[in-house]
Amino acid sequence: MAAKLIIAVPSKGRLKETTGALFERAGLALRKTGHERGYSGIMPELDGVEVAFLSAAEIVHQLKAGRVHVGLTGEDLIRDTLPDVDGTVQFLAPLGFGRADVVVAVPDCWVDVSRMADLEDVAAQFARVHGRRLRVATKYLNLTRRFFANAGVAGYRIVESVGATEGTPAAGTSELIVDITTTGTTLAANHLKVLEDGLILRSQAHLFAARGAEWTKGAMRLRDAIVERLAANSS
Amino acid sequence: MAAESARKFEALEAQAATLLDVFKRGGYEQVAPSIIQPADIFLDQIGEAIRGRTYVFNDLSGEELCLRPDLTVPVSRLYVERHPRADVEARYCYNGPAFRFQQKGASQTHPREFRQAGIECFGVADRNNADIEVVLLAFDAVRAAGLKEFRFRFGDIALFFALLDALSLPERWRLKLRHYFWRPFAFHALLSRLAKGESANCDGPAAELAATLPTQDGALAAETVATYLEANDLLLAGNRTLGEIAERLLDHAADLRAEPLPRDVATVIDYFLAVEASPREAIDRIAMIGKGAGIDLGPALYVITRRLDLLEECGVNIDAASFATEFGRDLEYYSGLVFQIEVGGDKTSPIAGGGRYDGLLRSVGAPAEVPAVGSAIHTERLLACVKGLA
Numbered sequence: 001m002a003a004k005l006i007i008a009v010p011s012k013g014r015l016k017e018t019t020g021a022l023f024e025r026a027g028l029a030l031r032k033t034g035h036e037r038g039y040s041g042i043m044p045e046l047d048g049v050e051v052a053f054l055s056a057a058e059i060v061h062q063l064k065a066g067r068v069h070v071g072l073t074g075e076d077l078i079r080d081t082l083p084d085v086d087g088t089v090q091f092l093a094p095l096g097f098g099r100a101d102v103v104v105a106v107p108d109c110w111v112d113v114s115r116m117a118d119l120e121d122v123a124a125q126f127a128r129v130h131g132r133r134l135r136v137a138t139k140y141l142n143l144t145r146r147f148f149a150n151a152g153v154a155g156y157r158i159v160e161s162v163g164a165t166e167g168t169p170a171a172g173t174s175e176l177i178v179d180i181t182t183t184g185t186t187l188a189a190n191h192l193k194v195l196e197d198g199l200i201l202r203s204q205a206h207l208f209a210a211r212g213a214e215w216t217k218g219a220m221r222l223r224d225a226i227v228e229r230l231a232a233n234s235s
Numbered sequence: 236m237a238a239e240s241a242r243k244f245e246a247l248e249a250q251a252a253t254l255l256d257v258f259k260r261g262g263y264e265q266v267a268p269s270i271i272q273p274a275d276i277f278l279d280q281i282g283e284a285i286r287g288r289t290y291v292f293n294d295l296s297g298e299e300l301c302l303r304p305d306l307t308v309p310v311s312r313l314y315v316e317r318h319p320r321a322d323v324e325a326r327y328c329y330n331g332p333a334f335r336f337q338q339k340g341a342s343q344t345h346p347r348e349f350r351q352a353g354i355e356c357f358g359v360a361d362r363n364n365a366d367i368e369v370v371l372l373a374f375d376a377v378r379a380a381g382l383k384e385f386r387f388r389f390g391d392i393a394l395f396f397a398l399l400d401a402l403s404l405p406e407r408w409r410l411k412l413r414h415y416f417w418r419p420f421a422f423h424a425l426l427s428r429l430a431k432g433e434s435a436n437c438d439g440p441a442a443e444l445a446a447t448l449p450t451q452d453g454a455l456a457a458e459t460v461a462t463y464l465e466a467n468d469l470l471l472a473g474n475r476t477l478g479e480i481a482e483r484l485l486d487h488a489a490d491l492r493a494e495p496l497p498r499d500v501a502t503v504i505d506y507f508l509a510v511e512a513s514p515r516e517a518i519d520r521i522a523m524i525g526k527g528a529g530i531d532l533g534p535a536l537y538v539i540t541r542r543l544d545l546l547e548e549c550g551v552n553i554d555a556a557s558f559a560t561e562f563g564r565d566l567e568y569y570s571g572l573v574f575q576i577e578v579g580g581d582k583t584s585p586i587a588g589g590g591r592y593d594g595l596l597r598s599v600g601a602p603a604e605v606p607a608v609g610s611a612i613h614t615e616r617l618l619a620c621v622k623g624l625a
Contacts, residue, residue, distance in 0.1 A: 107472050107473045107475070108469050108470075109464055109469045109470060109471045109472060109473070109480070110475065110480060111441055111444060111460070111463065111464070111469070111480060111484070112441050112445075112480050112483040112484050112487065113441075113483075114441060120414075120415070120418070120421060121411065121483065122475070122483070123414075124410065124411065124414035124415075125479055125482065125483060126474075126475065126479070127414070128410070129476075129479060130474065131597075131598065132279050132598075133278075133279055141286075145283060145286070145287065148283070152418060152420060152421040152424070154283070154417070154418050154421075155414070156283055157278040157279060157283050157286075158278075158283055158286065160299075169472065169473045170472040170473060172473065172474055175473060175474055175475065191469070191470045191472055
């Protein structure tokens with residue numbers, strides 16, 4: 001029986017380009033099979049590897065379901081989506097790109113607010129004046145809930161936001177946000193500042209293994225070969 | 236989850252009929268609010284914690300909805316729909332499904348889909364009588380369903396607020412303590428921080444700016460903040476106003492100048508919140524705590540004593556009940572009496588619960604505060620108990 005391992009890599013978004021280059025440098029070029037717009041491919045250098053081109057979010061779901069053995073995606077998505085991270089995936093290798101911090105940011109005109117502890121006070125005042133809770137715009141529902149709970153902040157509610165989150169406080173549809181930032185430029189341009197203790201997660205692209213996948217000896221050998229070559233080529 | 240057996244279904248239906256019959260004879264009209272509710276109201280009222288145990292979803296139009304996690308909010312909305320001016324008395328009863336995600340997995344005592352039967356009493360100005368009416372009707376209902384022995388545990392949120400009002404405190408601390416009451420862990424941290432005279436945030440630009448603000452004049456302070464924002468190229472955006480930002484800075488400045496919260500005031504609050512005893516004994520202890528602190532809790536305590544007398548007149552064995560000052564601290568919309576009916580010393584799976592929530596109706600659209608009190612029975616638990624005891 002031919003050894004077989006399925007690896008999922010991002011098909012679009014900020015991780016896509018770097019991913020292709022990374023594998024190429026490691027001598028493991030990815031090649032699409034069939035149509036150029038198709039979603040499956042191979043690693044010509046490693047026999048038995050099947051490549052699935054998926055969105056970064058979909059990769060998390062496929063890892064969870066065990067339908068792929070190995071997947072490349074952002075730690076932020078893994079930590080936000082999976083209720084039991086360590087029971088579901090194994091961290092094979094950090095890849096050194098796709099770096100982004102998940103942070104709590106508030107309007108920079110809030111000169112009275114610099115830490116998480118201020119937020120509950122603001123929530124109390126906001127409820128008194130406006131009759132409702134602070135709204136936090138984010139796509140990171142679970143990361144936000146856990147982080148706020150640990151910080152003792154409860155007087156808020158989440159409004160889900162899948163794009164242009166940083167624009168929502170100025171637009172009046174949220175009061176603050178939880179979002180990713182790399183350089184802080186976008187936040188600053190939108191008159192937002194990160195709270196001093198508002199760093200939720202330093203995320204980067206990782207290679208993950210699905211604990212629920214079918215791990216034959218052949219699949220394990222292929223997994224180790226991929227990790228080894230990637231490690232040899234990262235400095 | 237195994238499909239519900241036909242026998243259990245029939246037993247629940249029969250029990251529901253009994254409960255509703257008691258409610259209707261008590262003057263409560265049966266209503267059936269929508270199962271699918273706007274998620275907004277629950278998230279705004281109960282907070283993000285509820286999302287963790289509520290089935291929230293978006294429909295095809297993008298509207299954020301939920302399967303109702305309880306029936307009090309839906310019935311309150313129904314009242315405001317029927318009576319937009321919220322100026323009439325109304326008594327409603329119901330029996331229907333509610334849905335809660337169970338983080339530790341669904342179980343017999345904590346199913347994800349369960350039926351609540353209950354009552355809500357709106358607009359009755361005589362609060363003490365309405366409270367008693369609801370408690371007694373809940374007792375009658377569970378008894379009619381066959382429950383012979385149970386324990387009545389209760390508290391009164393208004394008592395804590397009365398204590399805060401009576402203690403000598405700066406208003407900004409009173410407001411803070413009121414808010415943090417609902418977050419027991421943070422409350423404790425705040426109390427010890429105030430007692431130590433520590434300010435939450437005593438460095439950084441906020442402190443410098445706060446020190447320059449005119450303390451006696453809110454409008455002038457707001458102007459100063461506006462000038463500061465302009466000078467530092469900070470754009471005022473979003474829903475918080477200059478006034479709100481200035482107010483917090485002024486509070487902050489006042490904290491820096493203030494003497495710490497006297498240790499004995501913090502102790503009084505701690506002692507008060509530790510009271511848990513049979514009701515008469517609890518009242519005596521609270522009165523003593525008040526006396527020791529030189530404050531008058533008389534009117535608030537009178538309301539509770541009067542409630543005990545009324546319950547006793549109606550044949551309730553008060554000495555077997557339990558009163559705790561902390562009870563009800565986990566559901567933010569309660570404003571007065573909070574109670575539950577327990578069996579076999581199990582505090583975490585009450586057969587029924589309820590309380591007063593005068594502030595809720597305004598937040599679902601009533602033009603003003605409306606007296607409201609209600610109770611809900613967890614019918615699966617009631618049935619299991621009755622069967623077990625029979």
